[in-house]
Amino acid sequence: MRSRTANRNGIVIRRRVTPAGDIIVTLLTPQGKLKAVARGGVRGPLASRLNLFHHVATQIYQGPHNDLASVKQAVLEGALPRLAEPERYAFAHLMAEFADALFQEGEFSEQAFDLFAGALRGISHQPDPEWVALVMSYKLLGLAGMVPQTARCARCGQPDPAHPDPLAGQLLCATCAALPAYPAESLDFLRNVVRRTVRVSMETPVPLHQRPALWRALERFVTVQIGSVHSWRQLVPATDSPAVALV
Numbered sequence: 001m002r003s004r005t006a007n008r009n010g011i012v013i014r015r016r017v018t019p020a021g022d023i024i025v026t027l028l029t030p031q032g033k034l035k036a037v038a039r040g041g042v043r044g045p046l047a048s049r050l051n052l053f054h055h056v057a058t059q060i061y062q063g064p065h066n067d068l069a070s071v072k073q074a075v076l077e078g079a080l081p082r083l084a085e086p087e088r089y090a091f092a093h094l095m096a097e098f099a100d101a102l103f104q105e106g107e108f109s110e111q112a113f114d115l116f117a118g119a120l121r122g123i124s125h126q127p128d129p130e131w132v133a134l135v136m137s138y139k140l141l142g143l144a145g146m147v148p149q150t151a152r153c154a155r156c157g158q159p160d161p162a163h164p165d166p167l168a169g170q171l172l173c174a175t176c177a178a179l180p181a182y183p184a185e186s187l188d189f190l191r192n193v194v195r196r197t198v199r200v201s202m203e204t205p206v207p208l209h210q211r212p213a214l215w216r217a218l219e220r221f222v223t224v225q226i227g228s229v230h231s232w233r234q235l236v237p238a239t240d241s242p243a244v245a246l247v
C-alpha cells in the first residue's frame with residue numbers, strides 16, 4: 001500500500017493520551033470510523049482541538065505500511081460547549097461509546113454520521129438530554145440493522161408481547177415473563193421508536209419513572225448483540241434507585 005494524505009472531517013468519539021504524549025483519537029466521519037494518532041500531540045495546538053465531541057477537519061497521513069494513520073493538522077469546525085455540563089456530558093459520552101461499538105471502519109457512513117451529529121446537538125441543546133439519548137440510541141441501533149424484536153415473544157414467538165425480557169432486552173409474552181408488563185408509553189416507544197421520525201419521538205417523551213426499565217432493556221440488548229460496550233454500565237443512568245422502585 002502506498003502512502004497518502006487525505007482530508008477527513010469528523011467528530012472525536014474517543015480520545016486517549018499515551019505516556020509518550022501522543023493523542024490517539026477515533027473520529028466518526030461521513031466516510032466511516034477512523035482511528036489516528038497525533039504524535040506528541042499533547043504538547044502542541046492539536047491538544048485542545050482534538051477534544052472529545054469536537055467536530056474537526058483533519059489532514060491524515062497513512063504511511064506505506066498498515067500502521068496507525070497520523071493526524072498532521074486539525075482545524076476546529078464546531079464544538080458544543082454545553083456538553084461539558086455534567087448531566088449532558090454523561091449522555092454524550094454514552095452516545096460516543098455506543099457509536100464506537102456499533103460502527104466499524106467504513107460502514108454506515110453518512111447516515112450514521114448525521115444521526116450521531118444530530119444526537120450530540122440534541123443532547124447539547126434540548127431540555128431533556130436523557131430522552132434525546134434514549135431515542136437516538138435506538139435510532140442508531142436501527143441504522144446498524146440491530147432492531148429488538150417487538151412483534152413476537154423473544155422466547156416462544158407468541159404475537160404482541162408486552163413484558164420485559166431481563167436477559168436479552170427484547171419483549172416476552174405473559175406466559176414466558178416473570179416481570180409485569182411495560183406501561184403503555186414504554187411499550188409504544190419500544191414498538192415504534194426505530195421507524196418513527198426523531199421529531200415525532202421527541203414530542204412524545206416517556207415519563208421519567210419509566211425510563212430506567214428502557215435503559216435496562218437497551219443495555220441488555222446491546223450487551224447480547226454486540227458485547228459489552230466499554231464503560232456502558234457506568235454511564236447508563238442508575239436503574240435501581242429506591243426513588244424509581246417506589247413509583
Ligand SMILES: [Zn+2]
Nearest residue numbers: 153156173176
Ligand atoms: Zn412467550
